[in-house]
Amino acid sequence: MYRLEEPTRPGEVRPGGRTARVRSAVLTAVVDELLDHGYASFAMDRVSARAGVGRTTLYRRWGSPSALVRDLLQSIAEQTMPIPDTGSVEEDLRIITQALLEAHLDQRLQATIQGIIAAAGCAPEIDEALRTFFQSRATEAAVVITRAVERGELPPGTDGVDIFRMLAAPLCFRLLVSREPVDQAVADRTAAVILHAARTGLFTTPDAQ
Amino acid sequence: MYRLEEPTRPGEVRPGGRTARVRSAVLTAVVDELLDHGYASFAMDRVSARAGVGRTTLYRRWGSPSALVRDLLQSIAEQTMPIPDTGSVEEDLRIITQALLEAHLDQRLQATIQGIIAAAGCAPEIDEALRTFFQSRATEAAVVITRAVERGELPPGTDGVDIFRMLAAPLCFRLLVSREPVDQAVADRTAAVILHAARTGLFTTPDAQ
DNA sequence: AACAAACGGGACACGACGTTCCGTTAGACT
DNA sequence: AGTCTAACGGAACGTCGTGTCCCGTTTGTT
Numbered sequence: 001m002y003r004l005e006e007p008t009r010p011g012e013v014r015p016g017g018r019t020a021r022v023r024s025a026v027l028t029a030v031v032d033e034l035l036d037h038g039y040a041s042f043a044m045d046r047v048s049a050r051a052g053v054g055r056t057t058l059y060r061r062w063g064s065p066s067a068l069v070r071d072l073l074q075s076i077a078e079q080t081m082p083i084p085d086t087g088s089v090e091e092d093l094r095i096i097t098q099a100l101l102e103a104h105l106d107q108r109l110q111a112t113i114q115g116i117i118a119a120a121g122c123a124p125e126i127d128e129a130l131r132t133f134f135q136s137r138a139t140e141a142a143v144v145i146t147r148a149v150e151r152g153e154l155p156p157g158t159d160g161v162d163i164f165r166m167l168a169a170p171l172c173f174r175l176l177v178s179r180e181p182v183d184q185a186v187a188d189r190t191a192a193v194i195l196h197a198a199r200t201g202l203f204t205t206p207d208a209q
Numbered sequence: 210m211y212r213l214e215e216p217t218r219p220g221e222v223r224p225g226g227r228t229a230r231v232r233s234a235v236l237t238a239v240v241d242e243l244l245d246h247g248y249a250s251f252a253m254d255r256v257s258a259r260a261g262v263g264r265t266t267l268y269r270r271w272g273s274p275s276a277l278v279r280d281l282l283q284s285i286a287e288q289t290m291p292i293p294d295t296g297s298v299e300e301d302l303r304i305i306t307q308a309l310l311e312a313h314l315d316q317r318l319q320a321t322i323q324g325i326i327a328a329a330g331c332a333p334e335i336d337e338a339l340r341t342f343f344q345s346r347a348t349e350a351a352v353v354i355t356r357a358v359e360r361g362e363l364p365p366g367t368d369g370v371d372i373f374r375m376l377a378a379p380l381c382f383r384l385l386v387s388r389e390p391v392d393q394a395v396a397d398r399t400a401a402v403i404l405h406a407a408r409t410g411l412f413t414t415p416d417a418q
Numbered sequence: 419a420a421c422a423a424a425c426g427g428g429a430c431a432c433g434a435c436g437t438t439c440c441g442t443t444a445g446a447c448t
Numbered sequence: 449a450g451t452c453t454a455a456c457g458g459a460a461c462g463t464c465g466t467g468t469c470c471c472g473t474t475t476g477t478t
Contacts (some may be wrong), residue, residue: 010424054427179329
């Protein structure tokens with residue numbers, strides 16, 4: 001009756017100092033764990049040992065492996081993504097594709113992505129978090145296309161979100177599905193194919209705007 | 210000294226009858242397990258119970274969850290993929306894309322794919338099996354492009370394998386990464402984009418053939 | 419300096435793992 | 449049809465990670 005405030009989850013009252021240190025130590029430990037065990041044989045024990053943190057703390061603040069991975073995704077989402085604005089779609093897309101390529105060449109990011117994907121396969125909260133993550137990223141990047149349309153570089157009604165999806169798909173496909181290495185040539189060809197299709201009007205949605 | 214023959218893994222000496230029945234029961238149980246637990250909380254116990262098979266049998270014939278998933282992938286690889294030959298690339302690609310779309314709309318296949326991807330993230334044998342699986346599938350499907358080139362529908366040197374990869378990528382991307390629903394429109398647009406790029410010569414490899 | 423938020427460590431029951439031993443079922447071949 | 453044995457089924461066991469509890473200690477905040 002007198003408890004009007006929320007029961008305060010640990011880490012919310014004193015977000016700075018030790019709390020933040022523990023979170024960062026734990027999150028890097030999660031990536032390490034994903035690197036050499038994968039999400040399937042993810043062990044809370046080892047994570048706590050790696051992070052130099054009490055096992056109890058993990059269960060108190062996160063409670064489950066999926067919550068840890070969810071927080072890892074959250075920490076990635078917190079990092080802002082630079083949106084280029086060079087005045088040329090071709091150059092803008094090249095920069096975005098380059099960033100995607102570099103992300104796919106990073107060992108730790110590869111393990112992180114694979115871990116998140118694996119976790120999303122059996123934890124609905126992560127499935128949802130992943131959906132909204134990509135939705136917001138794609139929406140942000142779509143500005144590049146909007147500007148290109150305004151400049152007259154692309155036909156009106158071009159769907160920027162869909163372009164971004166199809167730009168990212170081939171790299172992710174190689175990382176996750178076909179398991180082939182990615183390189184500059186793959187990234188360049190993808191960008192060329194998408195841009196060419198966009199100019200021809202294959203990405204226009206009739207009812208958009 | 211007298212043991213010249215291989216130690217014979219169980220199931221190799223009497224491949225028919227009960228052995229085959231057990232394998233099929235186990236593989237469908239594996240899919241069921243992936244469906245409502247995912248690879249991350251995959252339990253050998255439950256699989257044996259679902260399949261109505263002794264736990265010992267699972268460990269004797271497969272030995273690990275990853276080996277079970279590997280066999281599941283193997284059983285998919287054993288099913289032949291129909292390669293269309295209508296005389297028109299556009300129609301051929303439409304048929305292939307349609308098959309891919311239907312695969313992505315099947316609940317059990319979705320769970321299977323996600324399970325295999327998750328397993329590949331932490332089991333090198335599955336990573337390898339997945340790589341060769343897609344390599345052979347893409348190579349088979351590439352015949353469609355070869356024929357189109359011979360008919361003069363596509364420029365010489367067009368890389369059929371790469372076309373197949375980029376055709377499959379957006380559907381897989383939505384299933385695994387962006388977690389958006391797939392539909393006919395997505396499939397059609399993908400096919401249109403790829404075909405258009407192929408006709409323009411964006412998929413030609415200079416040194417091919 | 420004082421209060422409490424947040425952490426650390428030990429202990430515990432539980433469930434799944436992976437193995438071993440041994441008895442039972444059912445292909446395969448005469 | 450009968451025999452041999454490949455392959456299966458079930459029980460038991462030690463091990464490991466899980467998830468939770470209790471209680472003492474550290475540390476951010478005021």
